[in-house]
Amino acid sequence: MTLNTSRRGFLKGAAAASAVLVVGLSPKGALAAGGEAAQINPFVKIGADGRVIAIIKHFEKGQGPATGLSTLIAEEIGVTMDQIDYEFAPSNPEIYNNLAFGPFQGTGGSTAMANSFMQYRTAGAAARAMILDAAAEATGANAADLDIVDGMVVGAGDPAPLGDFVAAAATRDAPAEPTLKTPEQWRLIGNPDIRRLDSRIKGNGTAMYAMDLHLPNEMVVMLARPEQTGGLVASFDDTDAQTVKGFIRAATLPGNGAVAVYAENTWAAMQAREALSVEWDLSTAESRDSSQIKDEIMAALDAPAQYNVLKTEPGPMDQAAQVVEQTFYFPLLAHAAMEPLNCTIEANEDGGITLHDGAQMPTGPHMALSQIFELPMDKVRINTMLAGGSFGRRATPSADYQVEAGLAFVITDRTRPVKLVWSREDDMRGGYYRPAFGHKVRVGLSDAGDIIAWDHRIAGQSIMKGTPFEAFAVHDGVDHSSVEGTSDTPYTIPGFHVGLTDTEKATSTLWWRSVGHTHTAYAMEVMMDMAAKAAGRDPVEFRLAHLGDSADAQRKAAVLKLAAEKGNWGNAPAGRTQGIAVHKSFGSFVAEVVEISGNAEDGVQIEKVTCAVDCGIPVNPDVIKAQIEGGVGYGIGHVMRDEITLTGGVVDQYNFPDYEPLRMRDIGAIETHIIPSAEPPTGIGEPGTPPSAPALANAIARTGRVVSVLPMINDGVSFA
Numbered sequence: 052m053t054l055n056t057s058r059r060g061f062l063k064g065a066a067a068a069s070a071v072l073v074v075g076l077s078p079k080g081a082l083a084a085g086g087e088a089a090q091i092n093p094f095v096k097i098g099a100d101g102r103v104i105a106i107i108k109h110f111e112k113g114q115g116p117a118t119g120l121s122t123l124i125a126e127e128i129g130v131t132m133d134q135i136d137y138e139f140a141p142s143n144p145e146i147y148n149n150l151a152f153g154p155f156q157g158t159g160g161s162t163a164m165a166n167s168f169m170q171y172r173t174a175g176a177a178a179r180a181m182i183l184d185a186a187a188e189a190t191g192a193n194a195a196d197l198d199i200v201d202g203m204v205v206g207a208g209d210p211a212p213l214g215d216f217v218a219a220a221a222t223r224d225a226p227a228e229p230t231l232k233t234p235e236q237w238r239l240i241g242n243p244d245i246r247r248l249d250s251r252i253k254g255n256g257t258a259m260y261a262m263d264l265h266l267p268n269e270m271v272v273m274l275a276r277p278e279q280t281g282g283l284v285a286s287f288d289d290t291d292a293q294t295v296k297g298f299i300r301a302a303t304l305p306g307n308g309a310v311a312v313y314a315e316n317t318w319a320a321m322q323a324r325e326a327l328s329v330e331w332d333l334s335t336a337e338s339r340d341s342s343q344i345k346d347e348i349m350a351a352l353d354a355p356a357q358y359n360v361l362k363t364e365p366g367p368m369d370q371a372a373q374v375v376e377q378t379f380y381f382p383l384l385a386h387a388a389m390e391p392l393n394c395t396i397e398a399n400e401d402g403g404i405t406l407h408d409g410a411q412m413p414t415g416p417h418m419a420l421s422q423i424f425e426l427p428m429d430k431v432r433i434n435t436m437l438a439g440g441s442f443g444r445r446a447t448p449s450a451d452y453q454v455e456a457g458l459a460f461v462i463t464d465r466t467r468p469v470k471l472v473w474s475r476e477d478d479m480r481g482g483y484y485r486p487a488f489g490h491k492v493r494v495g496l497s498d499a500g501d502i503i504a505w506d507h508r509i510a511g512q513s514i515m516k517g518t519p520f521e522a523f524a525v526h527d528g529v530d531h532s533s534v535e536g537t538s539d540t541p542y543t544i545p546g547f548h549v550g551l552t553d554t555e556k557a558t559s560t561l562w563w564r565s566v567g568h569t570h571t572a573y574a575m576e577v578m579m580d581m582a583a584k585a586a587g588r589d590p591v592e593f594r595l596a597h598l599g600d601s602a603d604a605q606r607k608a609a610v611l612k613l614a615a616e617k618g619n620w621g622n623a624p625a626g627r628t629q630g631i632a633v634h635k636s637f638g639s640f641v642a643e644v645v646e647i648s649g650n651a652e653d654g655v656q657i658e659k660v661t662c663a664v665d666c667g668i669p670v671n672p673d674v675i676k677a678q679i680e681g682g683v684g685y686g687i688g689h690v691m692r693d694e695i696t697l698t699g700g701v702v703d704q705y706n707f708p709d710y711e712p713l714r715m716r717d718i719g720a721i722e723t724h725i726i727p728s729a730e731p732p733t734g735i736g737e738p739g740t741p742p743s744a745p746a747l748a749n750a751i752a753r754t755g756r757v758v759s760v761l762p763m764i765n766d767g768v769s770f771a
Contacts (some may be wrong), residue, residue, distance in 0.1 A: 093146075094174035095124055097182075101202050101214030103128060103135040108147035109167065110158035110411045111139070111249065112388075112441040113681075114736040115674035118247045119164050120171045122670055126239040127175030127232060128182075129199030130213075137248060142413035142433035153523075157412030159446050159562070161637035161734020164670060168732050176229035178220075185219035186211070234668075234729070243672040249437075261409040261436045262393050262472075269395065269468040270299060272459045273320040273477075274309040275329050279336035279700035280482050280558050283307040284329060291326035298323040304458045307332075311459045317472050337557055337700035344487055344557045344697070345380060351510035352378065352491040356550025358529045360538045366504025366546015371495030375585045377578060379492075379759045381511075381570040382694035384485035384563055385710060390439025391478040392452045396420075396460045397468035403430030404460070408453060409438025411445040415519075416453035423457040442685070443562040447483060448518035451559075479710055480702040484695050485563030486512035486556070488533070490574040495546070500586025502597060504546035507537055507574070512556045514566070532562065536571030536741065541603040541635055542579075542594075557697060564685055565737040568636040572741030573690075573748065573761075576632035580749040581757065590631055590749065591615045607635055609726060610642040610663040617724050618644030618661030627658060630750025632742035637734030639666040643683065645746040650754040654771035657687065657747065658719040662739065667730040675735050676723040682739020683721055688713025690744040692764045717770070 096104040105124045109116040117137045125135045140147045144156040150166035179199055187194035192207035203210040239245055252258040277283070287310045289301040297319025301312050310329055314320035351357075368374060394408035404424055406416060413433045420431045438445060456471040463469065473481065488511030495504035514532050515524035524531055529551055531538075538549045563569060583593035594611055598604040611633045614620075623629045626648055633642035644661040662679050669675055692711055696703045704710040748758045751768060760766040 094171055095128070095178045097178060097213070097217055099214050099217050101130075101134070101212045101217070103130050105135060105137045105171070106140050107137050108140040108149075108156065109163040110409070110435060110438065110441075110445075112158075112409065112411065112438040112445070114163070114678060115247060115671060116158070116163040116167075117249055118245075118674060119670050120167055121248055122239050122245060123168065123171040124175035124178075126237060127172050128179045128213075130202045132239065132245055132248065134202045135248075139435040142410070142417045142431075142435070144414045155412070156414045157446065159411065159443065160566075161639070161736045161738065163736075164732045165638060165734055168668075168670070172231055173229060176231050177225045180226050180229045181220040181223045182213050182216050184223055185216040189216060189219060240670050241668065241672065245671055246673055247671075258437055260390055260439055261395070261407060262390055262439070264395050264407050264436065264470070266395060266397055266468040266470070269397075269470050270313045270315070270463075271317050271320045272311050272313050272456070272469050272471050273317075273324045273474070274304070274311055274455060274459075274471075275324050275327050276309045276477070277331050277333065277336060278480070278702070279333055279338065281333075281336040283332040284310055285332040286330045288328040289323075289326075291328065292323040295319055295323040295326055301327060302462055304455065305462065306458070309455065311462075313459075313463075313469075320472065321474065337697070339557055339700060340698055341382070341696040344554075345382075345489075348487060348489040348510045348554050349378070349380070351552040351554050352489050352508050354552070356508055357552040358527070358550065360529055360534050360549040360551050361547060366495060366506070366548065368493060368495045368504045368506065368546075371503055372498045373585055374493055374495050375578070375581050376491075376493040377581060377757065377759055379490040379570070379574050379577070379761075381488045381490075381573070381761050382696070383487050383558065384569075384689055384693060385479055385695050385704070386440075386442040386444035386483075386485075386561075386563060387479065387707075387710060387712060388438075388440030388442055388444055391475055392445070392473040392481070393471060394453055394456050395468055395470040396456045398465045399430075399432070401430070402426075403432060405432040405434055406453060406456070407434045407436060409441070409445055410435045410453075411438070411441055412450075415446075415448065415450040416457075419450045419454050420457045423454070423461055442564040443566070444483060447559075447561060448520060449559075451483070475707070476705050479704055479706060482702075483559045483561040485569060486514060486560040488512075488570045490570065492574055492578045494578055494582045496582060496586055500588055500593075502544055502582060505544045506548050506550075508550045508552075509534055509537065509571075510552040510554055511570075512560045513553050514560045514562055516553070532567040534571065535567040536634065536636060537575060540575060541601065541607045542575075542597045543599040543604065544597065557700075558702075564682070565636055565740040568634065568737070568741040569686070572632070572634040572636070573745045576634065576742065576745035577748050577752070577757070577759070580630070580745075580752060589621070591620060594633065603635060603640075606640045606665050607633055607642075610640045610665050613663035613724055613726060614642035614644050614661055617663065617722065618646070618659075620644055628750050628753045630746045630748065630753060632746035632749060634738075634741040636738045636741050639664065639733045639735060639738040641665075641679070641738045641742050643742045643746040645687075645743070645750045647747070647750045647754075649771055651751055651756040651758075651768040654769045655751060656719070656771040657717060660687075660718060660721045660743070660746070662721065662723045663726065664723065664735075664738070665726040665728055665730075666735045666738065667728050667732040669725050669728070670732055672725055675725055678735045679723045679739040680721045682737060683743045684713045684718065686740035686743035687718065687747055690747065690761050690763055691717065691770055692762045694762050694765070
C-alpha cells in the first residue's frame, strides 16, 4: 500500500533510529534496541537521536489533546516542546482505553486531559527514570544526582544528549511508581507561552486530514439516502447515471438503507448520484413536521412527569410570596463541523482491512467492521487522522458512516480502496442532531426574595436510550444527559424538584457540544435572572446567595465573582447592557458576562464576552483560552439563528445559507481569565458553551425581552 504522504511531514517516526525506547505503564518495561520497538502499553517513544514521540490515545479534532498530552510527557522527561512530536495510537481498547469510558477507546465528554493527566505524566516520568539509571551506570554517577534539562542529561561532568543513553535504557524495566515532578518544578505545565504543536502544519497546509487521503486506484462512493428517517430502498434505476463520465456502478447497501454510487472521483460520484432514480419505501419513515414535534414536547411538560429525577415533591409553591414561571423550547441542531464526514477503507495483504478515518471513538467502528467482514479484531486496523471538527458528530453509537463505508466495500471485489464522502448537504441533512427539548420552570420566592421552591419539568428525546451507552448512562429510566446541569446543580435550592418525560425521537439523536448542558444551563440561568429581577436583587448577588459551602459551590462562586470583576459588572458603558451566567459542566466551572448594544427590535450587537474558567490545573493556558473562545462562539452562534426543522419528516435546511454559522462580525471581543488551581484537570472542550447563550439572553432581557424560544430570531430578536 502506498499513501499520499505529501501532507504528513509532521510525523517523524523513530523506526529508522538505531535504538528506540518505548515506555508504557507496565512495571515489566517495554523496551527494544534496534529497529522496530516492542510496545507494551506504550505512551512514549524515544529515538537514539533523542527525539521524543508521544503516542496520543485521544482523537484530535481541534480541541488540543495532541499538545496537552505531549506537554505532560515533555515536562516529566525534561525536554522542550521543540524536542517532542506526536503520533496517534492505533485502535486497541485494551491498551488505549479512555479511563472514563471503561474498556472503550474514544474521545468525548471533555475527558481527554481529565482521564490521562496522571497516566501520561507517569509514562514520561518512567522514561526519565530509565534514562537516568542508564546514564548513572555509564558515568558512574548516582542517578539521584542526575537530571534531564532541555533534552540533556546533566549532573555528571559535561552535559550529554539523552539519546546517548537510549540503547542502555532499553534493557531496563520501567519503574512501577516513578517519581513525578512537583508543581514547583514544572516549566511547561501551566506555561502560557506554550503554543500548540499542530498550529504550524495547519497553518502551512501540510496537516493531513481524513479528507486529504487519496489511495492509488481508489473508488469514491457517495450514498443516495432517504430524505425521511426510517426510509428504505424499494428499487433504483441507474440508466442516466451510466452516462456520467467516471461512473463505475451503483448498488443497494445491505439492509436497504441507501444506494451506493461508485465513481472515479468525487465530482463524478456527485453527478452520478444526482442522475440516479430511486424509489423509496417510506411506510415506516418519519413524517411529522417540526410543529408537531414541538407540540408533543410542550404537551408532555403539562402532563405528570414520567420520571421524578430527584424523587422529591415540589417545594411549598403555595407558600411563596410570588411565583416566577417560564416555558422554554430548544429545537433540533446540527453539528455543522467544517470537514464533512468521510473515511477510506482498503484491504491489507494479510487478509485484513484498514480504515483511515478521523476516528473519534475507534472501538465502535473497529467492532462493527470486524462483524461486517467476519474478521478477528486484530485483522482490522484503524489509522486515526486529524479531523476538521466534530462537536460529537463523529462519535455515533452506531458508527454510522464507518459502517456505510464498510458495507460499500464489502460488496465489491475488494481490489480497490473505497473512499466514502459526504457532501455538506449530506452532512446537514444526515439525520443525527442535538435533540429537541422543552423546559417548564416555576420558581417560588419568599417575602425576602429567596428561593423556597423550584419545580422544573423537562421533556425531550433521549440520546442514550437504545444505544450501547444505555447501561451506564441511564438509571431508573432516567437518561442523565437529559437532565445534567439541573439535577446536579451546585446551587442550594430548597424544595427542588426535577421531572423528566421522554418523547418520541424524530431523527437519530446525538450528543452535541456540551450535550444536555446546552439546554439545561439556558433554562437554569435565565430563570435565576428572572427570579433575581422579581426579588429586586442584583443577579450576581442573588446567585451567590444560593451557593452554599460545598467545594463545587465555592468554585462556581469564584468564577462568577471573577467574571463580574473582569467584565466590570454593573458599570457597562453608556448604550450597553450586560447579562451574566455561570455553569458547571464536565467538572469545570465557567462564568460569562455578555455585553451588548442595541435591543431586540432594532438589532442586538454583541460587543464583548468576558469569561472566567476554573478547569483545575491549567495544563495549556493557550489551549484553554482557545477552547473557551470556540465554545462561546459555538454556543452563541447557534442560539442566534440556527435550527433544524422538518416538513413531513424531511429536513428543510441544506447548507450554510440556511443554517448560518457564527460570523466574525457577530462578536466584538472575547476575553478569558483562568483561575489558578491545584485541583486535577477537568474538561475544557465543552464547558465554554453552556453559559454563553443564557448570558446573551440575560443581556437581552435587560432591554425588555425574555427569550424563551430558540433560535432567538424566532422569538422576536434581530441582530445588527
